[in-house]
Amino acid sequence: xxxxxxxxxxxxxxxxxxxxxxxxxxxxxxxxxxxxxxxxxxxxxxxxxxxxxxxxxxxxxxxxxxxxxxxxxxxxxxxxxxxxxxxxxxxxxxxxxxxxxxxxxxxxxxxxxxxxxxxxxxxxxxxxxxxxxxxxxxxxxxxxxxxxxxxxxxxxxxxxxxxxxxxxxxxxxxxxxxxxxxxxxxxxxxxxxxxxxxxxxxxxxxxxxxxxxxxxxxxxxxxxxxxxxxx
Amino acid sequence: xxxxxxxxxxxxxxxxxxxxxxxxxxxxxxxxxxxxxxxxxxxxxxxxxxxxxxxxxxxxxxxxxxxxxxxxxxxxxxxxxxxxxxxxxxxxxxxxxxxxxxxxxxxxxxxxxxxxxxxxxxxxxxxxxxxxxxxxxxxxxxxxxxxxxxxxxxxxxxxxxxxxxxxxxxxxxxxxxxxxxxxxxxxxxxxxxxxxxxxxxxxxxxxxxxxxxxxxxxxxxxxxxxxxxxxxxxxxxxxxxxxxxxxxxxxxxxxxxxxxxxxxxxxxxxxxxxxxxxxxxxxxxxxxxxxxxxxxxxxxxxxxxxxxxxxxxxxxxxxxxxxxxxxxxxxxxxxxxxxxxxxxxxxxxxxxxxxxxxxxxxxxxxxxxxxxxxxxxxxxxxxxxxxxxxxx
Numbered sequence: 001x002x003x004x005x006x007x008x009x010x011x012x013x014x015x016x017x018x019x020x021x022x023x024x025x026x027x028x029x030x031x032x033x034x035x036x037x038x039x040x041x042x043x044x045x046x047x048x049x050x051x052x053x054x055x056x057x058x059x060x061x062x063x064x065x066x067x068x069x070x071x072x073x074x075x076x077x078x079x080x081x082x083x084x085x086x087x088x089x090x091x092x093x094x095x096x097x098x099x100x101x102x103x104x105x106x107x108x109x110x111x112x113x114x115x116x117x118x119x120x121x122x123x124x125x126x127x128x129x130x131x132x133x134x135x136x137x138x139x140x141x142x143x144x145x146x147x148x149x150x151x152x153x154x155x156x157x158x159x160x161x162x163x164x165x166x167x168x169x170x171x172x173x174x175x176x177x178x179x180x181x182x183x184x185x186x187x188x189x190x191x192x193x194x195x196x197x198x199x200x201x202x203x204x205x206x207x208x209x210x211x212x213x214x215x216x217x218x219x220x221x222x223x224x225x226x227x228x229x230x231x
Numbered sequence: 232x233x234x235x236x237x238x239x240x241x242x243x244x245x246x247x248x249x250x251x252x253x254x255x256x257x258x259x260x261x262x263x264x265x266x267x268x269x270x271x272x273x274x275x276x277x278x279x280x281x282x283x284x285x286x287x288x289x290x291x292x293x294x295x296x297x298x299x300x301x302x303x304x305x306x307x308x309x310x311x312x313x314x315x316x317x318x319x320x321x322x323x324x325x326x327x328x329x330x331x332x333x334x335x336x337x338x339x340x341x342x343x344x345x346x347x348x349x350x351x352x353x354x355x356x357x358x359x360x361x362x363x364x365x366x367x368x369x370x371x372x373x374x375x376x377x378x379x380x381x382x383x384x385x386x387x388x389x390x391x392x393x394x395x396x397x398x399x400x401x402x403x404x405x406x407x408x409x410x411x412x413x414x415x416x417x418x419x420x421x422x423x424x425x426x427x428x429x430x431x432x433x434x435x436x437x438x439x440x441x442x443x444x445x446x447x448x449x450x451x452x453x454x455x456x457x458x459x460x461x462x463x464x465x466x467x468x469x470x471x472x473x474x475x476x477x478x479x480x481x482x483x484x485x486x487x488x489x490x491x492x493x494x495x496x497x498x499x500x501x502x503x504x505x506x507x508x509x510x511x512x513x514x515x516x517x518x519x520x521x522x523x524x525x526x527x528x529x530x531x532x533x534x535x536x537x538x539x540x541x542x543x544x545x546x547x548x549x550x551x552x553x554x555x556x557x558x559x560x561x562x563x564x565x566x567x568x569x570x571x572x573x574x575x576x577x578x579x580x581x582x583x584x585x586x587x588x589x590x591x592x593x594x595x596x597x598x599x600x601x602x603x604x605x606x607x608x609x610x611x612x613x614x615x616x617x618x619x620x621x622x623x
Binding site: 092115 | 234236237239241242243244247258261262532533535536540541542617618619621622623
């Protein structure tokens with residue numbers, strides 16, 4: 001696996017609906033993301049970036065074309081196979097952090113590890129290590145509702161990187177944060193991913209964090225486009 | 232270790248999956264306390280209502296069957312068409328004598344049961360079900376005596392009354408004299424809890440009862456029979472039925488079963504209690520189903536997150552299953568506890584709901600079934616949930 005790119009997309013399309021109501025969200029995407037890259041996918045609303053992220057996240061199947069994660073094909077997969085692919089390859093950071101309010105922080109981070117087969121004690125040990133790494137060592141028993149928006153997003157980062165999945169997908173991770181907190185969270189994600197060897201794809205509108213990216217890929221109207229000259 | 236992170240191929244075993252999803256499910260339940268209370272209320276309501284109906288029905292059944300159950304009689308010879316503990320066309324001496332000659336009969340005695348008015352000191356009157364039992368065997372005689380002895384019925388004009396009716400009978404005590412069917416009688420003992428739906432039982436020696444009720448000496452309400460040692464009661468019943476074709480002969484167990492069938496099928500009581508019990512269960516099911524369903528709908532984003540992270544439909548089914556089991560078990564325990572306290576609180580001879588062990592077991596089974604059905608309905612909603620919704 002080590003020689004394979006993290007992501008390879010060839011002629012990828014996605015169409016929602018059928019007949020007169022059909023809407024083509026992706027119109028033929030070709031993209032390669034090498035392992036270890038910190039890539040940002042940017043574009044206006046409705047450009048297709050969330051659809052692309054959903055296919056990379058194995059929560060949506062493409063209509064045509066080919067998609068590979070670390071050499072493993074995603075196209076032509078049955079829906080029932082996708083959860084296992086997600087567990088194998090992907091850590092998610094959602095726009096609204098999507099932490100489970102019923103669980104305390106260490107349990108929020110530990111449960112994806114348990115879904116991956118770690119024992120309860122192993123999962124808790126690793127969860128505590130990662131929470132310490134994101135600066136929340138003193139809040140592990142707290143619940144998400146007790147935290148600020150920035151702290152919650154740091155827990156989301158911890159949950160995504162815990163267990164060391166090879167690919168981290170982040171959907172607008174700074175959208176609900178102020179500028180300074182957004183910078184801190186992105187810096188944290190960048191640092192952790194570099195240290196731990198993750199490939200990261202961030203979907204964002206936030207041009208204040210573009211400079212953290214190794215590469216910025218622009219999408220418009222379902223197609224990848226060249227970035228503007230001044231970027 | 233490679234510089235780059237590697238795919239994670241390990242997965243939990245069967246029990247670990249249950250444990251992980253079960254813990255999340257229980258924590259989600261207890262996080263939303265209002266919904267937890269609402270759902271448990273539905274289960275508790277169904278348990279209390281269902282068991283109260285069953286308990287009251289059992290009490291009704293007990294009251295209707297108590298005499299046959301406690302009379303220490305092996306075989307009953309009753310008027311034709313008898314289906315409950317109630318006399319019909321009187322039986323006669325020739326039938327009694329024929330019964331005594333049937334092989335396998337150890338003894339046969341006449342029994343009289345008749346409603347009589349008891350005159351109260353204030354001038355009013357109250358009915359009693361007067362039972363005439365014959366000395367010295369006193370077959371079909373009093374049981375559950377809390378005061379006095381059965382032999383006291385050998386005294387002149389002696390009657391044993393029901394203790395719970397003493398106030399109603401004008402402050403009746405041992406030695407009190409009352410007018411029963413125009414005849415002065417004296418209280419020589421008291422039973423406890425012998426209150427059928429008919430008037431309370433009172434017992435006297437048969438000669439006295441015949442004087443009070445003007446029942447001819449050769450006419451009897453029932454014939455009660457004891458089987459000789461080693462004789463099958465069913466076989467004896469068949470022999471007696473052949474010898475006494477104009478009667479209905481039943482063993483004790485057959486008579487009890489006949490009364491049950493009569494109450495359940497020949498009256499509207501079984502239908503009525505059955506309907507209200509069913510309604511209780513239905514309300515419980517609807518409450519639990521709505522609550523679990525709305526819990527799923529309210530937490531759709533959380534379930535979407537679980538799915539996106541890698542939980543399968545099987546994992547979510549485990550989560551809902553554990554929640555259903557917790558609702559069922561906790562709700563049943565609370566409901567049965569309340570029911571038990573209620574039964575203790577209102578226990579008296581007039582109204583004694585009975586909570587049999589089988590009802591407790593059935594309650595658990597039914598509530599688990601109801602909650603599982605509710606969780607399956609919630610699961611149908613989750614099947615339609617696309618994990619991609621977490622990116623919208």
